[in-house]
Amino acid sequence: MRNIDLIEKLTAERNLPNAALKLLIESNEYDTFLFEAADSRRKEIYGDEVYIRGLIEFTNYCRNNCYYCGIRRDNKNAQRYRLSKEEILACCEEGYRLGFRTFVLQGGEDPYYTDTLICDIVSEIRKRFEDCAITLSLGEKSKESYKAFFDAGANRYLLRHETANDPHYRKLHPDNMSLQNRKQCLYNLKDIGYQVGSGFMVGSPYQTTDTLIQDIRFLQDLQPDMIGIGPYITHEDTPFSSFKNGSMALTLRLIAVLRLMFPYALIPATTALGTIHAQGRELGLKAGANVVMPNLSPVGVRKLYALYQNKICTGEEAAQCRGCLERRVNSAGYRIVTAIGNAMKENK
Numbered sequence: 001m002r003n004i005d006l007i008e009k010l011t012a013e014r015n016l017p018n019a020a021l022k023l024l025i026e027s028n029e030y031d032t033f034l035f036e037a038a039d040s041r042r043k044e045i046y047g048d049e050v051y052i053r054g055l056i057e058f059t060n061y062c063r064n065n066c067y068y069c070g071i072r073r074d075n076k077n078a079q080r081y082r083l084s085k086e087e088i089l090a091c092c093e094e095g096y097r098l099g100f101r102t103f104v105l106q107g108g109e110d111p112y113y114t115d116t117l118i119c120d121i122v123s124e125i126r127k128r129f130e131d132c133a134i135t136l137s138l139g140e141k142s143k144e145s146y147k148a149f150f151d152a153g154a155n156r157y158l159l160r161h162e163t164a165n166d167p168h169y170r171k172l173h174p175d176n177m178s179l180q181n182r183k184q185c186l187y188n189l190k191d192i193g194y195q196v197g198s199g200f201m202v203g204s205p206y207q208t209t210d211t212l213i214q215d216i217r218f219l220q221d222l223q224p225d226m227i228g229i230g231p232y233i234t235h236e237d238t239p240f241s242s243f244k245n246g247s248m249a250l251t252l253r254l255i256a257v258l259r260l261m262f263p264y265a266l267i268p269a270t271t272a273l274g275t276i277h278a279q280g281r282e283l284g285l286k287a288g289a290n291v292v293m294p295n296l297s298p299v300g301v302r303k304l305y306a307l308y309q310n311k312i313c314t315g316e317e318a319a320q321c322r323g324c325l326e327r328r329v330n331s332a333g334y335r336i337v338t339a340i341g342n343a344m345k346e347n348k
């Protein structure tokens with residue numbers, strides 16, 4: 001099949017057999033057509049709009065020990081912090097003033113924040129910012145906990161599945177974690193009524209094209225509203241310190257493939273993508289991404305939320321970040337909008 005035909009088939013059918021996907025993922029031959037098709041698909045549905053999410057990294061304590069993550073429990077070099085309810089609310093106030101209408105509360109799995117405390121924080125944000133979406137990203141919880149957060153006013157939840165291949169999952173996580181539970185959490189979240197985001201790291205240790213195809217197949221089953229992918233970036237204080245970073249080229253290619261397979265999805269150009277390349281986020285937008293997630297955490301703690309090394313945007317105030325991002329998005333040919341930015345729905 002000619003290169004362009006393969007991309008046209010992917011665009012029309014939102015799917016390809018494994019062998020064709022493998023070709024697309026492993027070769028740079030299709031990139032030109034692929035990126036063009038992804039960008040025009042995104043423009044068809046979302047125009048030139050880029051949605052912004054204010055990220056509040058409220059704790060870097062974590063009870064888990066994921067081998068890739070810099071805030072894993074056993075990293076004794078990590079200096080730990082927690083934000084109080086008042087500090088979190090102050091981040092939201094500042095964010096609201098800057099035009100953010102989505103707040104993302106992300107953290108390690110930190111038992112200090114009991115369900116009662118999370119519900120208290122969420123309901124206060126809900127009360128003060130009626131017109132905003134509240135997104136949580138707190139890891140794996142029971143269905144009851146997820147339901148309680150939802151009832152308190154949360155609407156969205158981000159939980160990357162990380163890898164949909166069981167042996168690969170085992171290589172990235174200690175024995176007390178399981179892919180089965182991770183998936184179950186995602187289905188529970190959907191069932192409760194959350195807008196759900198999932199995703200994976202690109203170039204994580206032991207990842208192969210076949211595991212990536214399984215990631216895509218899992219996403220087809222889950223049908224998430226949001227899909228977050230970013231390159232794996234090594235952190236020196238983890239068991240994976242000797243592995244190399246994931247590549248930007250592959251991340252961009254996968255963003256484009258995902259845009260064509262999930263045309264209505266919200267896909268962020270992630271901070272990790274901006275970290276491995278100075279123009280990573282701009283290129284991500286051009287490859288089909290339509291969301292950016294600038295940091296609203298207090299500058300004093302930004303460096304401490306170090307999932308990986310050399311993370312960008314750790315020194316600037318929220319307002320500066322917002323300005324910088326505006327320029328970057330414009331330079332890529334798109335524009336930031338302050339709308340709440342729910343996923344578009346297809347008229348079937």
Ligand code: SAH
Pocket residue numbers: 068069070106107108109137138139140158159160162200201230231232233234235272307308
């Ligand atoms: N505790 C929450 C939030 C995790 S941090 C949860 O379990 O969902 C958010 C994401 O950062 C993770 O899902 C993972 O995909 C990504 N991440 C972690 N370590 C990373 C690394 N070294 N390089 C790139 N991304 C990483």
